[in-house]
Amino acid sequence: MKLAEFTTAASDYASHVDTLFALLSIISGAVVALVTALIVIFLIRYHRGSRAPRGETPERVDREIEIGWTVATFFTFLFLFWWAASDQLTALALPKDELEVHVVAKQWMWRIQHPSGVREINELHVPAHSNVRLVMTSQDVIHDLYLPTMRLKQDVLPDRYTYLSFNATKTGIFHLTCAEFCGTDHSVMAGRLVVVTPEEYARWTSAQPEGDDLAHQGEKLFRSLGCSGCHAPGSTVHAPDLHGLYGAAVQLADGRTVTADEAYLRDCILLPDKNRVAGFPPLMPNFSGSVTPGQVVQLVAYIKSLTTQSTGTTQGVAR
Amino acid sequence: MSEMTLPFAPARETAATSYLGEGHTLTSWLLTTDHKRIAILYALSITVFFFIGGIVVGLVRLELISPTGWFMTSDEYNRAFSIHGIVMVWFFLVPSIPATMGNFILPMMIGAPDVAFPRLNLLSWYLYVIGAAFTVYVLLSGGVDTGWTFYPPFSTGYSNSNVIPAAVGVFVVGFSSIATGVNFLATVHMLRAPGMTWFRLPLFAWSMYTVSMVMVLATPVLAMSLLLISAERFFGFPIFDATIGGDPLLFQHIFWFYSHPAVYIMILPAMGVVSEVFACFARRRVFGYSFMVFALLVIAVVGFMVWGHHMFVAGQSPFANLVFSFLSFMVAVPSAIKVFNWTATLYRGQIGLEAPMLYALGFVGLFTIGGLTGLFLASVPIDIAATDSYFVVAHFHFIMVGGSVSAFMAGIHYWWPKVTGRLYNEFAAQCAAITMFIGFNLTFMPQFVMGWLGMPRRYHLYPDVFQIWHVLSSGGAAVLAVAYLLPLGYLGWSLIGGQRAGDNPWAATGLEWQTPSPPPRQNFLHPPRVTSEPYAYHEFGRAREQDGETSISGQGDVS
Amino acid sequence: MTDLARALQEPWPDLRMQREGVSLGMWFFLASEVLFFAALFCSYAIYRSYNPEAFRIAGAHTKVIYGSINTVLLLTSSLTMTVALRAATAQLRRVTLICLGITVALGLAFLITKGLEYHDDIEEHLVPGTGFPLSPPATQIFWGLYWIMTGIHAIHLSAGVVVVIAVMIIFGRRIIPVQGSTMEGVAIYWHFVDSVWIFLYPLIYLAGRA
Ligand code: HEA
């Protein structure tokens, strides 16, 4: 294994982080040097019995010095905070045309599903120069997806989605590993991040055996699980139409209004009591025992496809 | 040390028996309500646990020499670092300075005959022992593998180890902290000697006061978090179970609401000790006394508002991250003030490099580095990269081992003559201090490097590119082990063969030095009266002869 | 006078200081207790905001009769405790003892009622786990918290009862001048345990009935 698989700064963001690290190191180094130098000088000059002058310093001078370094420290810290915060805020503002890759963590492996339906384990292929968004959930305990070369990390929680976005600028094979303690084999819950050119990514995708994309798999599930029995336009059950739902604002029975994001859709399927939609009977059954996290991912992908076409190959569905 | 010339003759009257002479039976120790004896009981118990924690981590370091491991299974490894963290934090470092030096010195320092509630004080030690018994049971019956942080759902549903006994042990020892805290708060409020106004309190007393505040207000929250974990694991109450609408992050919030203030529980006392030692061995008033006091108070208060910086990647909102990041920077300002003030205390001093001072100087350097890397972690982008890596491990060992343990050693050496009435071998002590500093840096500097390069923490097996750093670190740990064993030798020897110390071998000004060493049961032969600010070292040397008894111009009058 | 001397304990110089010290210590301890319960109340509040519906459904199954009786019992006991403290200050030994006795009786009555309520709850299988009768599943969180909150409160109250009985025994033997006694500390503690209940009552019994 090569150290570069950890240390390469493989995205612009990673380089920014490295710059910030360098800045902090320089300032800290300077502070440590200053404090050490003062201490050493004082130790020598004012060693017991030395002949240096020992009188009192005026109270006013003491006070001014004290206030001086308090203020100086305060402003240095403010500056550092501002720098770090602006790096963080730029990172948040990644543009939206994303390739969405689903990650399901379980003790002790990473399962990855591409929008095309391709699956891999402990290996994550992504195209360079594209905004990649990982949508992650865990099947058991808390894990943490760590991409050292992206300088990124995000906890992966059970029954909840967390996200990680990056835009790799360097192609190559990098390390990928678990950073939140998750039991016996925590230390070997590792894999590879493979960054390839967009063309290679397309070629790689089409070369994989898996046929259907996520949304199609979800559509099949939607029928086989009986969702369509209620949610299909012609159904006799009074259930909401799911077309155009994703991203829209939903009025709930308890008065709240929420945006229908992935987490919301997931909750609707697994915890329907949490969000009862206003104006409908509370009939939506709880599917938490009968679908796996992977299937939830597919269902959610399907419901999203009823609104958006952004996940590449999804066939248009009549709106 | 014998060559250190004192401005007064070390005279001693042997009229009053010392607290050590009041009974030699086991019950006279186990049922004592004397704060000094309780301090000794505590000192012995935490020393035992320090070495338990140290031996366990010695095995960890040994195992990490090879990237593929060589004598432990992964489960054993996980249990080893978990028990190391639990023992070191709750059974060594949290009680370390407060329960030993705080108990022994604080009442004397403020001129009190004892703490406010002597029986509660004894109870607090017994609570410690009960909690410790649970931990020893955990250790002997196979350990616990959750890390010291007990995160659910791993701890509640997936771990196959002794989570509940471990949680109960920590729960119980928490109440011993609370008892100590309540006791110290009441003591400082009610039992100060006449003339000992708030702004005449030595900084160590202030540090005990502030740390007690934090103990009293933070520890119950930890207790609750552990109780909820145990209820979920034992009764199956699904409090943090995400599958039915619970939230594992809630546990993390509750836990860190305690555990961040807890890190200040571990550093404030150290700051107090170092202030005393600096003043004494630089023979100068602590620079900026009132700023030092306010810094302690601000750290104690703002420390309650920054817990979220442990959860930057946990799934907390990015704006919460910003706020916690900002507050973490702010809580560092008072620490900076303290570092600068200690440095300035040396200016125009009469500096001597006896062992306590060497340890204290080590503290300042290592605490500064540890604290500054805390700022790295408080910057969200850096933390996202470095969290759960050895960078964090190095950060907190710099503060807790390099900082707090060094200060603990400084305090032990500084007050040793007061506690035992004996002098230790100064040269041996200086050697130990220097060895500790070198060993420490060798152990933990490499961890910063490998952490930033990408070495995650709590890893039994690791990519071989990091081996070189791990080997260096393990080598350092061996040096460190020697440095920690040395004091056992020469301090132990001083009890048998050490020279008599006299009342005030350092010619220090605190009230605790103006009574015989070792002190009598009631601390002072005559009720003390305080007449001046602390650290009146400038006037030192104008010793007065009175009634044939030597009295130095310390903080007050005890004759 | 010997009473006075006996009442004064170690490090205190005089009885007034001792009394102040004891009640100050008690206040610090209660500050700690407040945070102990605060962690619990915060968890309750957060979960209720996550699962409002489940908390309403679950809350409707608590036994409001028992809860209300207990509220009355505890409020009355606070009253008798206050009277006891006043009586003790005025050196009225008999009144003090009677009032403390009533306080203990009310405390025990509370615990017995609580026990009956627990019994009913268990009959209805309202213990989280398999066989839990309510749905949605988040109702189990409410009931998990119910057992923990009321259980911890009951433990606190039991401790209170034991301590009050101890004070009664001391009082029964001799008139300890109240200035030096632990009476005030005990009273503060008792009121605290009551006021925790004042918060628990609406959260537990009224949550499902609003
Ligand atoms: C005694 C213990 C102690 C102390 C005092 C501190 C002090 C600080 N800590 Fe640390 N910390 C821990 C113990 C401690 N910490 C532990 C145990 C963990 C890990 C827990 C776990 O996950 O297991 C941790 C983790 C931790 C994290 C989370 C890391 C992670 O898991 O991702 C963060 C993030 O912000 C942090 C920050 C800070 C800061 C800002 C301070 C500040 O208070 C430091 C202030 C001090 C200084 C800054 C130095 C002196 C200043 C100067 C000389 C000023 C001059 C400087 C300039 C002008 C630039 N700490």
Ligand code: HEA
């Ligand atoms: C509070 C105090 C404290 C103290 C004093 C220490 C002291 C030490 N710690 Fe520890 N440490 C923690 C608190 C502390 N630690 C915490 C909270 C964690 C996190 C746990 C978690 O992740 O949950 C941790 C984790 C931790 C790790 C990370 C493990 C991992 O993530 O996989 C490492 C690795 O090197 C380490 C090393 C050391 C070393 C070498 C010492 C040395 O300073 C110890 C030196 C002392 C001795 C060695 C004992 C004396 C010598 C002898 C008795 C002779 C025999 C010795 C040998 C055979 C070697 N510690």
Ligand code: CUA
């Ligand atoms: Cu998964 Cu650690």
Ligand SMILES: [Cu+2]
């Ligand atoms: Cu912290």
